[in-house]
Amino acid sequence: MIVGEQKPFDEIWDMVKGFKRVLVFGCNTCVAICHAGGSKEAEILASMIRIKAAEEQVEMEVKHAGIERHCEPEFFEPLMEEVKTYDLVLSTACGVGVNFLSERIGNIPVYPGINTEFFGAVPQAGVFTELCAGCGNCILHLTGGICPVARCSKSLMNGPCGGTNKGKCEISQEVDCGWFLIVERMKQLGTLEKLYEIQPPRNWACGTHGGPRRVVLEHIKDLEDENVKKES
Amino acid sequence: MDKLAETATPEPRSSIEKPREIPEGWEPNILAFACHYCAFAAADLAGVMRLSYPSNVKVIRLPCTGKLDHIYVLRAFERGVDGVFAAG
Numbered sequence A: 001m002i003v004g005e006q007k008p009f010d011e012i013w014d015m016v017k018g019f020k021r022v023l024v025f026g027c028n029t030c031v032a033i034c035h036a037g038g039s040k041e042a043e044i045l046a047s048m049i050r051i052k053a054a055e056e057q058v059e060m061e062v063k064h065a066g067i068e069r070h071c072e073p074e075f076f077e078p079l080m081e082e083v084k085t086y087d088l089v090l091s092t093a094c095g096v097g098v099n100f101l102s103e104r105i106g107n108i109p110v111y112p113g114i115n116t117e118f119f120g121a122v123p124q125a126g127v128f129t130e131l132c133a134g135c136g137n138c139i140l141h142l143t144g145g146i147c148p149v150a151r152c153s154k155s156l157m158n159g160p161c162g163g164t165n166k167g168k169c170e171i172s173q174e175v176d177c178g179w180f181l182i183v184e185r186m187k188q189l190g191t192l193e194k195l196y197e198i199q200p201p202r203n204w205a206c207g208t209h210g211g212p213r214r215v216v217l218e219h220i221k222d223l224e225d226e227n228v229k230k231e232s
Numbered sequence B: 001m002d003k004l005a006e007t008a009t010p011e012p013r014s015s016i017e018k019p020r021e022i023p024e025g026w027e028p029n030i031l032a033f034a035c036h037y038c039a040f041a042a043a044d045l046a047g048v049m050r051l052s053y054p055s056n057v058k059v060i061r062l063p064c065t066g067k068l069d070h071i072y073v074l075r076a077f078e079r080g081v082d083g084v085f086a087a088g
């Protein structure tokens, strides 16, 4: 899931204070699970903005709404007409949602209410950890299922580096050394000898260094295109 | 520092309301959220015992104080309540 955190309120206020009609628009999937931007958080944020506006004597109408997902067009349909009546949409979806809505909403600006951080797991309620960086060329079979791209602070392919310190990374005592975890896990699996093989430099073009990525499933896309043609 | 960098690390500011002069005779408007099973029952008992409490406190019964949501508190403040009291 995508993990994010709500922006500091003062930053949000600076973004919205010049607008007359504001919709705080939540997304009820990933960002709701991390308590950053679901309908509930959108409602709370809308209330906080109204209180601040009253305090600053700024005339402003602030409403809230939420849909299940901001990353697929179908979910917007029932609300889109209403959404277009606002001067500003403060989206509490992840950055994907903000981009996606921006492209569809016409002349209305869509601003981000949260900082989108990573995709992660939920090891316990209230804790979110980054385990994969979406590099586009997975090598977990070589590293005991523990990702060196996301979990080694230097994304080393042949680790650990000299900074590993009793299981911790040299950047902080709070951060586990990803390569320590890999070695321990591979010992447990009895596959430690795999690490004698030196990994060549990676081609980072499969990741974000190769420009924006796109996956197209031709068989599904063609079918959709056909259906759209038939309908029109 | 350019504009983008500025927005990325906003200066810490405080949104806390500044203390104001309290007019004479002013009474706060207080909302009490009370759990049906304990605090509300206690308020009921107080009533039965003919004990009085200040009229600027309004009691709202909840099935449990676990039902008290952030938004209830915020809505109360938005509507001019000065203080919220949760008992359960």
Ligand code: SF4
Pocket (backbone or CB within 6 Å): A131, A132, A133, A134, A135, A136, A137, A138, A139, A140, A147, A148, A149, A150
């Ligand atoms: S190797 Fe790449 S795809 Fe695999 S877990 Fe790590 S970042 Fe994700």
Ligand code: SF4
Pocket (backbone or CB within 6 Å): A151, A152, A153, A154, A155, A156, A159, A160, A161, A162, A163, A164, A165, A168, A169, A170, A171, A176, A177, A178, A179, A180
């Ligand atoms: S100490 Fe470990 S996690 Fe940190 S940079 Fe070195 S190998 Fe990577």
